[in-house]
Amino acid sequence: MRPYLRDPAAIYAESFRTVRREARLERFPPAIEPLVVRLIHACGMVEIADRLAFSPRAAEAGQAALAAGAPVLCDCEMVGAGIIRRFLPASNEIVVTLNDPAVPALAQEVGTTRSAAAVDLWRDRIDGAVVAIGNAPTALFHLLERLEAGWPRPALILGFPVGFVGAAESKAELAGDPRGCDFVALRGRRGGSAMASAAVNALAQGASLRDPGA
Amino acid sequence: MRPYLRDPAAIYAESFRTVRREARLERFPPAIEPLVVRLIHACGMVEIADRLAFSPRAAEAGQAALAAGAPVLCDCEMVGAGIIRRFLPASNEIVVTLNDPAVPALAQEVGTTRSAAAVDLWRDRIDGAVVAIGNAPTALFHLLERLEAGWPRPALILGFPVGFVGAAESKAELAGDPRGCDFVALRGRRGGSAMASAAVNALAQGASLRDPGA
Numbered sequence: 001m002r003p004y005l006r007d008p009a010a011i012y013a014e015s016f017r018t019v020r021r022e023a024r025l026e027r028f029p030p031a032i033e034p035l036v037v038r039l040i041h042a043c044g045m046v047e048i049a050d051r052l053a054f055s056p057r058a059a060e061a062g063q064a065a066l067a068a069g070a071p072v073l074c075d076c077e078m079v080g081a082g083i084i085r086r087f088l089p090a091s092n093e094i095v096v097t098l099n100d101p102a103v104p105a106l107a108q109e110v111g112t113t114r115s116a117a118a119v120d121l122w123r124d125r126i127d128g129a130v131v132a133i134g135n136a137p138t139a140l141f142h143l144l145e146r147l148e149a150g151w152p153r154p155a156l157i158l159g160f161p162v163g164f165v166g167a168a169e170s171k172a173e174l175a176g177d178p179r180g181c182d183f184v185a186l187r188g189r190r191g192g193s194a195m196a197s198a199a200v201n202a203l204a205q206g207a208s209l210r211d212p213g214a
Numbered sequence: 215m216r217p218y219l220r221d222p223a224a225i226y227a228e229s230f231r232t233v234r235r236e237a238r239l240e241r242f243p244p245a246i247e248p249l250v251v252r253l254i255h256a257c258g259m260v261e262i263a264d265r266l267a268f269s270p271r272a273a274e275a276g277q278a279a280l281a282a283g284a285p286v287l288c289d290c291e292m293v294g295a296g297i298i299r300r301f302l303p304a305s306n307e308i309v310v311t312l313n314d315p316a317v318p319a320l321a322q323e324v325g326t327t328r329s330a331a332a333v334d335l336w337r338d339r340i341d342g343a344v345v346a347i348g349n350a351p352t353a354l355f356h357l358l359e360r361l362e363a364g365w366p367r368p369a370l371i372l373g374f375p376v377g378f379v380g381a382a383e384s385k386a387e388l389a390g391d392p393r394g395c396d397f398v399a400l401r402g403r404r405g406g407s408a409m410a411s412a413a414v415n416a417l418a419q420g421a422s423l424r425d426p427g428a
Contacts, residue, residue: 001362002387004355004380006326011352011379018378044376044403078407081295112220138225141218148215162258162408164232165225166218173216189258193292194376194406 015041022046032059035184035202042198043190053175054184058156061182062203065130065155071095072130072200073122073154075115075139075161079132082197087204092130097121116142127152130203133159134196137166140174147179156203159185160196167191229255236260246273249398249416256412257404267389268398272370275396276417279344279369285309286344286414287336287368289329289353289375293346296411301418306344311335330356341366344417347373348410351380354388361393370417373399374410381405 005011019037023046028036032054040046055061066072069090074080080096097103097118107117115136122129123146131154133140140161147153159174161167171185184199219225233251237260242250246268254260269275280286283304288294294310311317311332321331329350336343337360345368347354354375361367373388375381385399398413 001355001359002383004352004383006330006352008327011327015378041377043406044378044381077295078292078411081291082407113222113225116220138218138220141215145215163255164229164258167258169216169218192257192406192408193296194408197292 019046023049025049028052029056029059031057031063031206032184034206035059035199038198038202039186039195042194043192045190048186048190051187051190052184053171053187055178055182058182058184059203059206062130062156062158062199063207065128066090066092066204066207068128070129070155071125072132073097073125074196075118075133076135076193078193079134079196079200082194082201083132084201084204087201087208089204089207092204095122095125112142113138115139119143119146123151126154129154130200131157132196132200133157133161134191134193135161137161137163137170140170141166144170144173144179147181153179153181155182157181157183157185158196158199159183160191160193160199162189162191164189233260237263239263243270243273245271245277245420246398248420249273249413252412252416253400253409256408257406259404262400262404265401265404266398267385267401269392269396272396272398273417273420276344276370276372276413277421279342280304280306280418280421282342284343284369285339286346287311287339288410289332289347290349290407292407293348293410293414296348296408296415297346298415298418301415301422303418303421306418309336309339326356327352329353333357333360337365340368343368344414345371346410346414347371347375348405348407349375351375351377351384354384355380358384358387358393361395367393367395369396371395371397371399372410372413373397374405374407374413376403376405378403 019040071093080094107114116138119142233254285307294308321328330352333356
């Protein structure tokens with residue numbers, strides 16, 4: 001067996017060093033750079049830095065929302081499972097409505113996927129929330145439709161749906177017109193729950209480190 | 215808002231059609247091809263087909279184990295969360311030991327990560343199990359060490375640790391000498407819990423479709 005690094009702190013340090021050495025991070029404002037580094041760390045691909053779209057104050061908006069106790073609305077269980085609870089600055093609630101018993105009938109009624117229908121159950125919690133979409137393009141599309149129809153604004157939309165049908169298109173729609181919300185999104189087909197969770201984790205860490213008097 | 219596909223069955227069909235059109239699948243035995251397609255579907259990257267390593271009977275071994283009721287041992291909660299329970303042919307148990315209260319002390323004692331220490335708690339269930347590693351290179355390295363030390367063999371190792379330190383190395387170690395186990399692994403830095411879950415889901419579907427008399 002070849003030798004390997006076993007010390008968790010050393011592994012983290014070496015990982016982040018590699019990301020910073022290889023990724024093109026120059027274009028990112030300092031506040032969002034730790035989020036970009038964590039995204040790359042989560043997927044093993046430094047080149048995703050070149051495909052990230054974001055609003056200029058996205059990191060600040062997400063950190064402030066989490067510090068103020070905002071819930072995190074996730075489109076699937078995996079995103080929720082990847083959020084590191086001890087990083088959260090205000091024991092923020094993690095909300096996943098996908099498996100709510102009301103969802104299958106609602107999806108049928110609205111004529112859409114379960115992932116999209118589950119978004120309708122966010123209505124009472126969306127105001128000022130952090131939204132983390134790591135799976136379903138239809139969830140992001142549906143959210144944008146609801147925002148157009150007058151829903152209250154979330155503080156931040158983390159757009160990381162993945163795949164071959166609608167993922168690139170839904171993120172282009174978000175980046176092209178974020179409907180008054182701050183956002184971070186990875187353009188193209190790539191994405192996934194690990195990235196969505198990593199983005200939340202980076203913001204949560206940043207929020208915990210903020211000067212409470214600032 | 216641009217129009218988008220909302221029908222779940224149509225989305226799945228169009229996704230899998232795109233994967234089959236774009237990915238190089240010719241080299242895969244028929245039994246493992248659905249697993250490869252699901253892996254690509256989970257990450258949005260057709261080119262991973264070119265970096266997959268596997269033993270010739272990996273799919274059959276995994277399907278037979280699941281059909282026989284084998285547990286699925288996962289290195290993190292996200293992998294467990296991504297497994298579609300209704301696909302499982304025998305209500306197979308999903309085991310995640312990472313957050314077992316014994317793990318932190320064990321990690322300290324062994325001088326390794328929590329992910330690696332959590333593997334030691336698989337000892338009584340490893341025989342004939344399906345192992346799904348979607349996060350930690352140290353978990354895969356540690357498992358290989360335990361197998362060298364004489365542990366019973368799992369039926370299949372799904373090797374998808376991700377990242378910049380040890381991920382490529384641990385998967386090269388697995389592919390170079392799978393210690394008598396069947397395996398599937400994605401070479402290089404890429405991987406992740408969504409891929410590990412997708413591999414389990416593909417095997418579970420395959421197992422459910424098998425002729426019970428075969």
